[in-house]
Amino acid sequence: MTALEEISFNIHAGEIVGLVGPSGSGKSTALHVVGGLLEPIEGTVDVLGTDLTELSSSQRTRLRRDHIGFIFQQFHLLPALSARDNVALPLVERGVGRRERQQRATELLEQVGLGDRLSHRPGELSGGEQQRVAIARALVTDPELVLADEPTGELDTETGAQVLELLVDVAEDQTVLVATHDERAIDVTDRVLRLLDGEITTDE
Numbered sequence: 001m002t003a004l005e006e007i008s009f010n011i012h013a014g015e016i017v018g019l020v021g022p023s024g025s026g027k028s029t030a031l032h033v034v035g036g037l038l039e040p041i042e043g044t045v046d047v048l049g050t051d052l053t054e055l056s057s058s059q060r061t062r063l064r065r066d067h068i069g070f071i072f073q074q075f076h077l078l079p080a081l082s083a084r085d086n087v088a089l090p091l092v093e094r095g096v097g098r099r100e101r102q103q104r105a106t107e108l109l110e111q112v113g114l115g116d117r118l119s120h121r122p123g124e125l126s127g128g129e130q131q132r133v134a135i136a137r138a139l140v141t142d143p144e145l146v147l148a149d150e151p152t153g154e155l156d157t158e159t160g161a162q163v164l165e166l167l168v169d170v171a172e173d174q175t176v177l178v179a180t181h182d183e184r185a186i187d188v189t190d191r192v193l194r195l196l197d198g199e200i201t202t203d204e
Contacts, residue, residue: 004029004198006043013144016168016176018185021195027179028149030195034177035068035147036060048144065093069138069146069174071167073153075130077122077137083109083129084118087136094141108136111170128159135167139174146171148178164188 004026011017019027032038033045036052045052048067052060064070077086087105096104109118112132122130131151138146148167152160161184167176168188178185186192194202 004033004040007195007198007200009193009200009203011175011177013175014173015191016171016189017178018189018192019177019179019195020181020183020185020192022181025195026198027181027195029198031147031149031177031179035070036064065090066141067144069141069143071131071134071138071146071148071151073150075122075127075134075154077130077133079122082119082121083114083125083133086122086133087140090137090141104140105136108140108170109133112136112166126159127155128163131155131159131163132166135163135170139170144175146174146176148176148180150180151178152180152182152184160184 007030019030021027029038033040034047036047040053050063055063084102084105087108088101091101091104106118109115112135114129114132117125117129125133151167152163155163160182164182164184165188167178178189192204193200
């Protein structure tokens, strides 16, 4: 079974693009290919001037770590860590000192409206608050590209709308690709690519 059918699209630096389609349309697959989490059978994937298909697994991992921030439907927060420590975690891999990590994580959590939840663990936060922590974590390394896979999928309608708006607001200097079935993405993105059965049907 082919998940994607010869799709081709470009995203300009600083652009916020929604990849919209129903379940099974191929949007998450496309996002994972762009992020180097999946390898296409054929074709090229040019991300930040680099063809991912020419990189080894370790090189793709390094590119993701250094240049890409990920936000998933499942928040993937470590339950034993505080909100601030969860956000700071990607900086540990970069060798950033503890004081700088804590300061940067605090700044991001304040930006997403969780300045009073720094010491709370995930189990003490609502779903919307956990997704805000995940957004802050994705942005803490100041990545050039942010990939969000169904970021509102686990949230109620009102909270989901708030999270979409928040993502766009705090990622104003980044390039953002959001894979979602949520039609509200149209209201907050610069462009919308519609997928159906693995093909892009419209670019609007």
